[in-house]
Amino acid sequence: MGKRKVFAKTDLSIPQVEHSHDAVGNVVILPEAIPPKNTTVEFGRSSSSLRRFNFARWYDSGIDPITYACQRQIERFLAGQDGAVTASTVVGYCQNGLRNFLDCCVLRATAFGRDLALADVNRDLIDGYLGHLAGLGCATTAQKTLYTQTKPVLLALGRRGLIPLVTSGDAATFPRNPFPNSNRKYKSETALSKLERQAFAVALRQAITPIWADDAPVTSDLLACALLVVALHTGRNTTPLLEMGHDCLRPHPKDNIVFLVLWKRRGYNTSKVALRAESDAERLLESTPSVRTNVERLIRRVMTLTEPLDAETPDDLKGRVWLYRARDSKALSRITALNEATLAWATNRLVAEHGLTDSNGKPLRINISRLRKTFANRIFELTDGDLATTAAALGNTLQVADQNYLKPNEDSRRNWQFMGEVLVQELLTRSIGATYKDTPMGHCADPENGQYAPRREGATCMNFMNCLRCKHYAVTAEDLYKLFSFYFRVLAERSRMDKGRWARKYAHIPRLIDNYIVAEGLRRGTFKAVAVEAARERARTQPHPFWSVDLIDSLEVFA
Structure with missing residues (x-):
């Protein structure tokens, strides 16, 4: 006796879009289904204060199939279908996303002089919607928020075959990155002082x-x-x-x-x-x-x-x-x-x-x-x-x-200010180097107008993170102690930040010191191996005061 066929049960309480297909395969909403008897969606209680949303204003406006499909999709989200979405998230989809998207569709239908169908939800419409958001006059970050609270609803409709969904190429329904570099424009909250x-x-x-x-x-x-x-x-x-x-x-x-x-x-x-x-x-x-x-x-x-x-x-x-x-x-x-x-x-x-x-x-x-x-x-x-x-x-x-989450604290800022004032004073009065322009990194030919200097009257270069690639920078055997103190200070940053950030900002510095400055100095005979090792060990155990971790909480100020 063969296995019995098991028929999947359909939950009739789950909202469905009553539709058929036309001769070319486009989805067509059954006329008797629009508008639905109840155009209001109830959210129930959530962390949002909004309890319901009414789609009535977008019916009989030339976009009935789109309005109907969006309403049903919202009801499906609330019924636990098409992904686990919380009620407060669905509130955002309606209040911020669909409110603006459906308004845009009404304007588009008016401009075209015809009703819009589900087949009209394509890349051209999405590009028009992005232009509509830009025309609202809000910040780019706000436009991105409105767009990201619209896309999940349309994406769910596409995955269910109700709108044409193109996933790649120039005609992709959703552009790959409509708001480039928007993360740099966000102004996040700051900690209390x-x-x-x-x-x-x-x-x-x-x-x-x-x-x-x-x-x-x-x-x-x-x-x-x-x-x-x-x-x-x-x-x-x-x-x-x-x-x-x-x-x-x-x-x-x-x-x-x-x-x-x-x-x-x-x-x-x-x-x-x-x-x-x-x-x-x-x-x-x-x-x-x-x-x-x-x-x-x-x-x-x-x-x-x-x-x-x-x-x-x-x-x-x-x-x-x-x-x-x-x-x-x-x-x-x-x-x-x-x-x-x-x-x-x-x-x-x-x-x-x-x-x-x-x-x-x-x-x-x-x-x-x-x-x-x-x-x-x-x-x-x-x-x-x-x-x-x-x-x-x-x-x-x-x-x-x-x-x-983290920012420099007040103590570190005060330390930076104090240290900066002392350093500038020492550099201006030439008290670090008697007659030569000595710096905490070695020697500099022109700390006032050099390659990375601020080039302002009375301003002295403190951009020490760029010394290694500056044409005015020079290192003598006497500078090795300061150089290795800086070397170990940079290595200490590895335990104070995530690996990716350290690799981007600091990892190249120890390599330059080891493979370029020290190796080249040894090759030319400028440095003696014994002096190099002695300076390295002294800097490891007793770093130069300027590059002491106790004095400097972060190297960011020199970046």
Whole structure:
């Protein structure tokens, strides 16, 4: 007896596009399917405040098949089809992507004087859409965001055969790189300075004081301030913090330490950070010692206050930590949870009430991204520049932590300024070399107007990273000690940054010194082998003060 044929079951609840094909194979939407009975898509609750999106305005506008296919694709995403996409991501597809794309299609249909069909979604239309985005007058980075929140919907339609999808060549439906070098135009958040961090910490400490009272009012403002404390101390991202559950604190193998475990939607994984349990004898979490409240104790206090509200909480919010009773315009109370909008409003009120300002006197910008950057730089500072520990604390790779989160701290900037002033003074007064233009790299024929010099009156060249390829640079046997001190200082950078960046910026320098300067000097007899080895060993154990790691945190200033 042969094997029985197993028929796949079709879930009729999954949205489908009612269509057929014309004589040449193009997809044609059945006329009776447009418009659908319900043109509104319900997102449900997510980290976004938008709950629904209505496609009605684009029906009867000359683009019905495209509107209908996009609506059905959004409904399929929400039904868990065609890839695992979260509700908040789908909100972005509608609010930012399709809103602009469908507007562009309406304009195009008007210009052509005919209705558009699904077969019209081709490279020409995509190029027109990119031009439409450029005409909005927003920054290139914003245009890229709008485009990247449109493409996934159209790509899903193409993969299902509803629109023609060309994947390669000049006629490819989607251009390979429509926004070249756009990553250089992004202005990411910056970490708070030490003074800003201290002022913010003081404001937070005052704001959360009522939470310890017996009759503490559970308001959105109070909970938002408590969440900001947790963010400041742990460096976690916004959505994992907002969706923190009552099971977030887990035991740690060591005494007096607990794990804060949060769920990361985008990575489908948990994020863990160790917190000190309550201890009066120890300084609290190292990241920001000016906030004198224990994070674990604060989280448990919030849980105690909000747990009674869980019984009245909607099913999709049950188990959350940041619950409070909100009152709407009808004076009806309901249980809800903090979201990005309420967190932003509460943060702005905190800044206004406490008069927090930045170095320019403007209101201090506070958001979770800045607090995460602040946490990263504080950890980097406390670990004396240990990139691996900082990356582990952030839950990132070395490359991401190095390129996206770290910046020179205030101490290193002050050291650079002081060192630069001293060096310039010494060079101008010729106190480094009595009558010759001596530099920390060797000798320079013209430090004021040389090949890489600034060539401004009174300005002396400090571009030491380019000395090895400068025609004005010279090395004598007496300079070997300084040269090898620089050599080992460059090698020390390997443990302070990711491999790719070191290879791009610094790897060539030791090779030039070994294979060109030293080897050529030995060949010509300018250097003696004994002197070379002696200078190399002295620089290894006692580097020249100018190239000491203790004095110089980074070589970037000389790049």
